[in-house]
Amino acid sequence: MNFTHSEDRQMLADTFGRHLDQQYTIDVRHRISGSPEGWSRERWLGMADLGIIGALFDERSGGYGGSGFDLAVVFEQLGRSLVVEPFLGSLMAGQALAKAGCRSDLLAQLIAGETALAFASEEPQSRYDLASLTTQAQPAQAQHDHGTWTLSGRKSVIPQLEAASHAVVSARLGKDSAGLFLVELGKPGAVVSGYKMVDGGRGGDLTLDRASATLLTDNALPLLEEITAAGIVALSWEAVGVMDVLKKSTLDYLRTRKQFGIPIGKFQALQHRIVNVAIEIEQARSAAINAAAALAGPRAARERAVSAAKYTVGRAGTIAAEESIQMHGGIGMSWELPLSHYAKRALMIGHQLGDEDHHLSRFISLAVTG
Amino acid sequence: MDLTFTPAEEAFRAEVRAFLEQNLPSMLAEKIRTAQRLSKSDHEQWHAILNQRGWLAVHWPVEHGGTGWSIEQSYIFEDELSRAHAPGVVAFGPSMLGPVLIKYGSEAQKRYWLPRILDGSDWWCQGYSEPGAGSDLASLKTSAVRDGDHYIVNGQKTWTTLGQHANMIFCLVRTSSEGRKQEGISFLLIDMKTPGIEVRPIILLDGEHEVNEIFFTNVKVPVENLVGTENKGWTYAKYLLTYERTGIAGVSRSIAALKELRRIAQAQLRNGKPLTEDPLFAARMARVDIDLRNMVTTNLRVLLASGDGAAPLEMGAMLKIRGTEIRQEITRLARIALGPQAQPFCTPEGITAQYLNYRKLSIFGGSNEVQREIISKSLLEM
Numbered sequence: 001m002n003f004t005h006s007e008d009r010q011m012l013a014d015t016f017g018r019h020l021d022q023q024y025t026i027d028v029r030h031r032i033s034g035s036p037e038g039w040s041r042e043r044w045l046g047m048a049d050l051g052i053i054g055a056l057f058d059e060r061s062g063g064y065g066g067s068g069f070d071l072a073v074v075f076e077q078l079g080r081s082l083v084v085e086p087f088l089g090s091l092m093a094g095q096a097l098a099k100a101g102c103r104s105d106l107l108a109q110l111i112a113g114e115t116a117l118a119f120a121s122e123e124p125q126s127r128y129d130l131a132s133l134t135t136q137a138q139p140a141q142a143q144h145d146h147g148t149w150t151l152s153g154r155k156s157v158i159p160q161l162e163a164a165s166h167a168v169v170s171a172r173l174g175k176d177s178a179g180l181f182l183v184e185l186g187k188p189g190a191v192v193s194g195y196k197m198v199d200g201g202r203g204g205d206l207t208l209d210r211a212s213a214t215l216l217t218d219n220a221l222p223l224l225e226e227i228t229a230a231g232i233v234a235l236s237w238e239a240v241g242v243m244d245v246l247k248k249s250t251l252d253y254l255r256t257r258k259q260f261g262i263p264i265g266k267f268q269a270l271q272h273r274i275v276n277v278a279i280e281i282e283q284a285r286s287a288a289i290n291a292a293a294a295l296a297g298p299r300a301a302r303e304r305a306v307s308a309a310k311y312t313v314g315r316a317g318t319i320a321a322e323e324s325i326q327m328h329g330g331i332g333m334s335w336e337l338p339l340s341h342y343a344k345r346a347l348m349i350g351h352q353l354g355d356e357d358h359h360l361s362r363f364i365s366l367a368v369t370g
Numbered sequence: 371m372d373l374t375f376t377p378a379e380e381a382f383r384a385e386v387r388a389f390l391e392q393n394l395p396s397m398l399a400e401k402i403r404t405a406q407r408l409s410k411s412d413h414e415q416w417h418a419i420l421n422q423r424g425w426l427a428v429h430w431p432v433e434h435g436g437t438g439w440s441i442e443q444s445y446i447f448e449d450e451l452s453r454a455h456a457p458g459v460v461a462f463g464p465s466m467l468g469p470v471l472i473k474y475g476s477e478a479q480k481r482y483w484l485p486r487i488l489d490g491s492d493w494w495c496q497g498y499s500e501p502g503a504g505s506d507l508a509s510l511k512t513s514a515v516r517d518g519d520h521y522i523v524n525g526q527k528t529w530t531t532l533g534q535h536a537n538m539i540f541c542l543v544r545t546s547s548e549g550r551k552q553e554g555i556s557f558l559l560i561d562m563k564t565p566g567i568e569v570r571p572i573i574l575l576d577g578e579h580e581v582n583e584i585f586f587t588n589v590k591v592p593v594e595n596l597v598g599t600e601n602k603g604w605t606y607a608k609y610l611l612t613y614e615r616t617g618i619a620g621v622s623r624s625i626a627a628l629k630e631l632r633r634i635a636q637a638q639l640r641n642g643k644p645l646t647e648d649p650l651f652a653a654r655m656a657r658v659d660i661d662l663r664n665m666v667t668t669n670l671r672v673l674l675a676s677g678d679g680a681a682p683l684e685m686g687a688m689l690k691i692r693g694t695e696i697r698q699e700i701t702r703l704a705r706i707a708l709g710p711q712a713q714p715f716c717t718p719e720g721i722t723a724q725y726l727n728y729r730k731l732s733i734f735g736g737s738n739e740v741q742r743e744i745i746s747k748s749l750l751e752m
C-alpha cells in the first residue's frame with residue numbers, strides 16, 4: 001500500500017501548480033473567463049508546452065500518461081486555480097479518438113495545444129443517461145464502411161464547445177445501436193450556439209442538421225461508458241482541488257475575522273462546522289482515489305467506483321460550497337472574493353456527467369447486476 | 371384546537387384574491403413566478419397599487435394609514451400575495467422604519483415621513499452593517515458628532531440592499547464611546563443627496579448589483595433627523611428586529627415556491643418519466659413538503675401565541691432558522707431538478723441565480739448561527 005503519487009507525477013503536479021500560481025492568478029482567470037471567448041488559446045498552448053495535455057494520453061496515442069492518477073494530478077491543479085480552458089472535452093474526445101484508433105493526426109495537434117476538442121453526449125432529454133439518444137445518424141453514402149455519415153439532432157450544455165475544432169458526438173445508429181462520431185464544427189449543418197456558464201467560461205449547444213460526420217465506432221455504449229468514467233475521475237479530482245481551496249480560505253477567514261472581540265474561529269458552532277467540511281473533503285479525496293485506481297480495471301468495479309466518487313463529490317461539493325459561504329457571512333456572497341467562484345465551481349461539478357441522485361441510483365443498480 | 375379560518379376570514383381571503391385578480395399586473399406576477407429581478411419602477415408601481423387600496427403598510431395602526439388587521443388577516447393577505455406571485459413589499463420603509471417612527475418618532479417626524487413612505491416619495495435603505503460590524507452590530511463605528519444644529523457623520527456602511535435606488539437611509543451611528551457599546555448608538559435619518567455620501571456597488575456571486583457600500587465623509591445631518599433620544603438607538607434597532615414576525619418564516623412564499631418546484635420537476639424527464647416520479651427526487655420533495663406543512667402550523671402557533679405580533683425573541687429565531695432552511699432547500703431542489711441545464715448563466719427562470727442569491731437568507735437578518743445562540747441561551751438558561 002502506498003498513497004503517494006509516483007515521483008514523476010508529483011513533479012508534474014508541482015511544476016503545473018507553480019506555473020498556475022504564477023501565471024493563472026485569480027485576476028487572470030476572471031479576465032479569461034469573462035472574455036468573449038471564455039478561454040485563452042495562448043494559455044492553452046502554454047499548458048500544452050508544459051506537457052499537461054500529453055499527460056492525459058498514453059504513449060500509444062502520443063502522450064505519456066493517460067492513467068487515472070495522471071488525470072488526477074492534472075485536474076486537481078485545474079481545480080485549485082479554477083482553470084476554464086477546455087480540458088474536460090479534450091480529455092474525453094481525445095480518449096475517444098485514441099481508443100477508437102482514429103485520427104492520430106488530430107490527437108497529435110491536440111497534445112501540441114494547436115486545437116481543442118469537445119465531447120457531446122448530453123441531449124436536452126437525456127439527463128445524464130448515455131443511452132438516451134435522439135440524435136440520429138444516416139449513412140451519407142451507400143457504403144457505411146467508408147465512414148461518412150450525416151447526423152441530425154441536438155446536443156446540449158457542452159463545456160467550451162466554441163473553443164473546439166471538432167466534437168465527438170454520440171448518435172443513434174439505426175434503431176437499436178449507437179455510434180460515436182467525429183464532427184468538424186463550423187461546417188454546414190453543425191451549428192454552435194454558445195453562452196456564459198454560471199461558474200465561468202462558456203458552454204454551448206450543438207444543433208446538427210445533416211452534418212457530415214466520421215464514424216469512430218458503431219458500438220458506442222461501452223466506449224461512452226469508459227470515456228465518461230475517465231471524465232468523472234477528472235471531475236472528481238478537480239472537485240477535490242476546488243474544495244481544498246474552499247476549506248483553506250474558510251480556515252484563514254475563521255482565524256482572522258473578528259466579531260465580539262474574538263476571531264470567529266473561537267466559536268465552537270463554527271469549529272464543528274468546518275470540521276465536518278474537512279471530513280467530507282477527505283472522504284471525497286478517498287472516493288476520487290478509488291475511482292482513479294479502478295479506471296483501468298474491469299467494467300463492473302470501475303463503474304461502481306466512478307459512480308461512488310461522483311455521488312460523493314456531488315454531495316461534498318454542495319456542503320463545502322454552502323458551508324464556506326455561510327461561515328464567511330456577507331463577504332462570502334461577493335463576486336470580489338475568489339471564494340464565491342470556487343463555491344460555484346464546486347456546485348456546478350455536481351451538475352456535470354451525472355448528479356448525486358443519478359449516481360446513487362446507478363450505484364444501486366450496478367450493485368444488483370454486478 | 372381549531373385549525374380552520376372563520377367565515378369572515380374566508381370572505382376576507384376572497385376579497386384579497388379578487389383585488390389581486392384585478393390589480394396585479396401580469397408582467398409583475400410573471401417576473402416573480404420566474405424569479406426575475408424587479409426594476410425600481412416595478413417596485414414603485416406595485417407599492418402604488420397597494421397604497422391606493424390602503425394595503426401597503428398593513429401592520430401600521432389605522433390612524434397612520436395602516437389596516438388594523440388581525441394576525442389571521444395579515445397571514446391570509448401574505449398567503450394570497452404569494453399564491454398570486456405578487457411582489458413583496460420592499461421592507462425598509464413600510465415594515466422597518468415605519469414602525470420605529472410610529473413608536474419612537476416625534477410628532478413632526480411622523481407627520482412628515484410616514485405619508486412619504488406610503489406615497490412613494492421616499493425610497494429608504496437600511497444602514498446598519500459595517501465592514502467590522504456584522505453579527506456584532508453593536509460594535510459599529512460610523513460616528514455622528516454634534517455640531518450646533520447638525521450632526522457630522524463619518525464612516526462606512528456596507529451590504530446596503532438596493533441603496534442604489536434610495537434617496538434616504540436610516541442609520542445606526544455612534545454618538546458616544548462611553549459605557550457599554552450598545553449605549554452609545556443613535557438612530558439617524560440621512561438624505562442620500564447630502565454632500566459627502568458616496569455609494570459604490572457590490573456585485574454578488576450571481577453577478578447582480580443588489581447591495582452597496584456607502585461612505586460618509588463629513589456628512590451634515592440636521593438634528594431634527596435624530597429619532598428618539600440620543601444614545602438610545604440600540605433599543606429602537608432591537609424593536610425593529612422583534613416587530614412583525616408574520617413574514618419571517620416566509621411560509622407562504624415557500625408554499626408558492628414548492629408549487630413552482632413541482633411544475634419544474636414535472637417538466638424534467640429522468641429515464642423517460644417526469645422527475646416527480648423519480649423515487650430519489652420525489653423523496654427529496656416529500657421531505658421539504660412535510661417540513662413546510664409542519665412549519666405552517668408552527669408559524670401560526672407562534673404568531674397567535676404572541677398576540678400583538680411581537681413574538682418572544684427565541685420563537686422568532688426558530689421561525690427564521692427553519693423557515694429560511696426550507697426556502698433554501700426548495701431553491702436547491704429547483705437547481706437539482708434542472709440537471710445539466712442548471713449550468714448556463716441564464717438558466718431557465720433564473721433558477722441557479724436564485725439558488726445562489728438565497729444563500730443570503732441564512733446570513734442576513736441575524737445569521738442562523740446567531741439565531742441559534744439566542745435559542746440556546748433561552749433553553750439552557752445559563
Ligand SMILES: Cc1cc2nc3c(=O)[nH]c(=O)nc-3n(C[C@H](O)[C@H](O)[C@H](O)COP(=O)(O)OP(=O)(O)OC[C@H]3O[C@@H](n4cnc5c(N)ncnc54)[C@H](O)[C@@H]3O)c2cc1C
Nearest residue numbers: 267326327329330496498499504505529530531730737739
Ligand atoms: C444580500 C445581503 C443583503 C444585506 N442587506 C443589508 C442591508 O440592507 N442593510 C444592512 O445593514 N445589512 C445588510 N446585510 C448585512 C447582514 O445583516 C450581515 O451580513 C449579517 O449581519 C452578518 O454579518 P457579516 O456578514 O459581517 O458576517 P459575520 O458577522 O462576520 O459572520 C461570519 C460568520 O460567523 C458567524 N458568527 C458570528 N458570530 C457568531 C457567534 N457568536 N457564534 C457563532 N457564529 C457566529 C456568522 O453566523 C457567520 O457564519 C445584508 C447581507 C447580505 C448578504
